[in-house]
Amino acid sequence: MSGHTENLAAAGQFLRRFADETTGHFIDGRFEVPTGAETFDNLTPVDNSTLGRVAQGTAEDVDRACEAALAAFAEWRDMPGAARKKLLNNFADRIVERAEEIALVESMDCGQPIRFMKQAAIRGAENFRFFADKAPEATNGQSLYQDQHTNFTMRTPVGPVGIITPWNTPFMLATWKIAPALAAGCTVVHKPAEMSPLSAMILAEIAHAAGIPDGVWNTVNGFGEVAGKRLTEHPAVRAVALVGESATGMHIMRQAAATLKRVHFELGGKNPILVFDDADFDRALDAVVFMIYSLNGQRCTSSSRLIIQNGIKERFMSALAERVANLSVGHPLDPATEVGPLVSREHFDKVMSYMDIAGTDGANIAVGGVARADLGTGNYVAPTLFTEADNTMRIAREEIFGPVLTAMTFDTEEEAVMLANDTPYGLAGYVWTTDTGRTMRLAKRLEAGMLWFNSENNRNLPSPFGGMKASGVGRDGGDYSFDFYMETKNVCIAHDLHTMPVLGR
Numbered sequence: 001m002s003g004h005t006e007n008l009a010a011a012g013q014f015l016r017r018f019a020d021e022t023t024g025h026f027i028d029g030r031f032e033v034p035t036g037a038e039t040f041d042n043l044t045p046v047d048n049s050t051l052g053r054v055a056q057g058t059a060e061d062v063d064r065a066c067e068a069a070l071a072a073f074a075e076w077r078d079m080p081g082a083a084r085k086k087l088l089n090n091f092a093d094r095i096v097e098r099a100e101e102i103a104l105v106e107s108m109d110c111g112q113p114i115r116f117m118k119q120a121a122i123r124g125a126e127n128f129r130f131f132a133d134k135a136p137e138a139t140n141g142q143s144l145y146q147d148q149h150t151n152f153t154m155r156t157p158v159g160p161v162g163i164i165t166p167w168n169t170p171f172m173l174a175t176w177k178i179a180p181a182l183a184a185g186c187t188v189v190h191k192p193a194e195m196s197p198l199s200a201m202i203l204a205e206i207a208h209a210a211g212i213p214d215g216v217w218n219t220v221n222g223f224g225e226v227a228g229k230r231l232t233e234h235p236a237v238r239a240v241a242l243v244g245e246s247a248t249g250m251h252i253m254r255q256a257a258a259t260l261k262r263v264h265f266e267l268g269g270k271n272p273i274l275v276f277d278d279a280d281f282d283r284a285l286d287a288v289v290f291m292i293y294s295l296n297g298q299r300c301t302s303s304s305r306l307i308i309q310n311g312i313k314e315r316f317m318s319a320l321a322e323r324v325a326n327l328s329v330g331h332p333l334d335p336a337t338e339v340g341p342l343v344s345r346e347h348f349d350k351v352m353s354y355m356d357i358a359g360t361d362g363a364n365i366a367v368g369g370v371a372r373a374d375l376g377t378g379n380y381v382a383p384t385l386f387t388e389a390d391n392t393m394r395i396a397r398e399e400i401f402g403p404v405l406t407a408m409t410f411d412t413e414e415e416a417v418m419l420a421n422d423t424p425y426g427l428a429g430y431v432w433t434t435d436t437g438r439t440m441r442l443a444k445r446l447e448a449g450m451l452w453f454n455s456e457n458n459r460n461l462p463s464p465f466g467g468m469k470a471s472g473v474g475r476d477g478g479d480y481s482f483d484f485y486m487e488t489k490n491v492c493i494a495h496d497l498h499t500m501p502v503l504g505r
Contacts, residue, residue: 007114007333011104018042018052018105018198025061025221026204028068029214034061042197045111045341045348045379046331054197057222059230062189065218069160069187070236072215077157077185081136088132088183091210095125095175098206102199106171107332110196111341111379114333116169116295124175130461131183131481138184138482141489148498155486157185158262159238162231164224164252165200166243167193167343168298168401174203177241180481182216189237190219191228195344197221224248232256239264239484243300245399246425246470264474264484266300266466268399269427271448272420273303276413277311279432280454285316287456288405289323291430293383296340297403300471301428301450301457305396306407307419313409317366317387324367324405327383330375339403341378348379351402354395358386361393363406391422399425413438421447427467428457449475 023042024033039053076084095102102124103117112120141153161181165174170192181188192200200219207217220227232240232255240256241264242249249265256263273291275284291303308316332340342348348371355369368384383403389396395406410416420429429448433439439453449467452458459465462478474484 004331004334004336007104007335010100011108011333014101014105015051015108015198019050020052022053022055023197023201023221024055025057025065026201026208026217026219027061027065028072028218029208031204034058040194042109042195043344044108045343046108047377048345048379051109051198054194054221057191057220057227059226061220061222062191062227062230062234065189065220066160066162066231066234066236068215068218069189072213073157073160073187076182076187076213076216079185081138081183081185084135084183084185085132087211088128088135088179091206091212092125092128092132094206094210095121095128098202099125102171102202104333105202106169106196106199107340109198110167110170110343111332112169112295112298113337113340114335115337117171117332120169120172124172127172127175127461128179131179134180134478134482135183138486148495149492150495151490151492154489154491155184155482156489158485158487160187160189160236161485162189162191162234162237162240164191164228164231164240164242164244165193167196168300169295170196171199171203173243174200176476177243178203178217180476181241181485182212184482184485186239186485187216188218189231190217191224191231192219192221194221194223228252229255232261233259235259237261241484242266249472262484264476265472266476267427267470267472268401268425269300269302269467269471270305270397270399270423270425271301271303271428271430272305272307272423273430274410274416274420274432274442275306275308275312275316276416276431276433276435276438277309278434279312280434281312281316283454284432285319285323287430287432288320289327291456292405293324293327293339293403296342298343298401302401303428303430304400304405305420305423306405307416308407308409309416310409310411317407320407321366321385324383324385327403329372329380329382339383341375341380342402343379345379347401348381351381351400351404354398354400354402354404355384358389358393358395361389361395363393363395364388368404391419397423413441417442417445421445424470425467426469427471428452430456
């Protein structure tokens with residue numbers, strides 16, 4: 001309890017400035033609240049009280065940010081990669097210095113337990129270091145020699161980019177998108193989620209303190225319908241990267257079409273976790289629990305569909321129900337909390353609606369299924385386990401995005417693949433089996449951009465991250481990020497040996 005009290009006191013100090021002053025924008029190296037700006041309350045999911053007021057970005061605010069990014073682009077593009085590397089590593093150092101502040105503010109802003117937010121802050125620094133170190137090689141291409149010509153490729157930054165990030169782990173996901181853009185030589189206009197805007201402003205402060213030139217990094221707060229829409233339509237913005245819902249990706253693709261922007265979408269998922277009879281029972285159980293109930297179930301790679309082989313169904317489901325019932329739900333700043341409040345009352349209502357839907361569909365609510373009103377006026381939901389489900393039910397097909405797991409069974413490998421692939425999504429998949437041949441067969445047949453065998457979501461920064469079907473367009477990670485943020489240019493040089501075709505001589 002002492003850790004909870006200490007965290008509350010520290011968070012209160014860090015949050016005071018947001019309560020005392022309206023949170024505005026960061027445009028062309030200056031923090032501002034435009035005169036006469038409309039504002040909205042930023043509510044904490046802990047008890048739905050306000051953490052302060054936030055400016056609603058207008059189309060004009062976005063225009064100024066995009067114009068600043070365009071004006072700063074040439075100088076940032078032409079800066080040697082080694083110089084960008086030094087600046088971005090300095091940025092990472094400053095994230096580490098403020099990691100406690102970032103974690104505490106983010107926990108109160110979006111409801112994620114502090115145990116995960118401390119890791120997320122450090123992961124943000126790692127993202128910057130990784131891409132900082134790659135900045136000097138970002139323009140590198142291939143050399144392709146022929147007898148009469150030599151072709152080589154080079155890469156150049158695409159231009160100003162718009163980056164729209166979500167509310168679930170906002171700080172880490174912002175760094176995951178912005179770090180490679182800056183390392184590539186692009187300038188950035190960032191539109192953070194309106195439900196968790198505070199850590200984005202800390203990022204902007206770090207950018208300013210780290211010496212990122214004016215106009216290279218811009219942040220505009222506000223709503224997607226206004227600020228987000230204008231950002232995706234602005235002619236100066238050459239690419240848009242989004243982490244969000246699949247429906248949002250569809251809107252942005254339409255909005256970006258008129259200016260032929262390239263788009264990168266990391267969208268929703270209804271990810272399966274397949275547990276075969278021969279799985280390492282205890283490790284599989286740990287993974288099933290962790291990959292849906294960590295981060296409040298509010299992450300795109302959560303394994304929200306458990307597909308378990310009938311041979312171990314009874315033993316596994318009994319152990320799983322006991323673990324789910326034992327999860328600690330509470331205040332996000334309590335170090336003992338494993339599941340915190342959902343990000344907003346609106347999202348809480350959405351998640352709770354599936355409790356009735358499950359009953360209507362004919363599934364069984366084995367654990368949970370209720371709000372935790374005993375914890376106060378926050379958005380607390382009891383971790384929930386639906387059993388006796390099938391793949392036609394809404395609870396098995398729609399992304400609930402909360403601490404809710406839907407379980408169904410299978411007999412054969414063929415049936416498991418069919419169930420796993422029978423979804424509009426294709427982001428991630430998890431498989432637990434000790435059969436090496438099966439892992440190779442399933443790696444080929446499962447329809448998902450990322451697959452983990454006998455592991456939870458273990459990230460390797462150079463590896464591609466992204467989905468297929470309704471789960472996204474494009475890949476993040478390592479050189480895959482540079483493929484998006486940079487144009488590839490081919491250069492052909494003749495050796496003056498080939499015969500020139502002749503017309504009209």
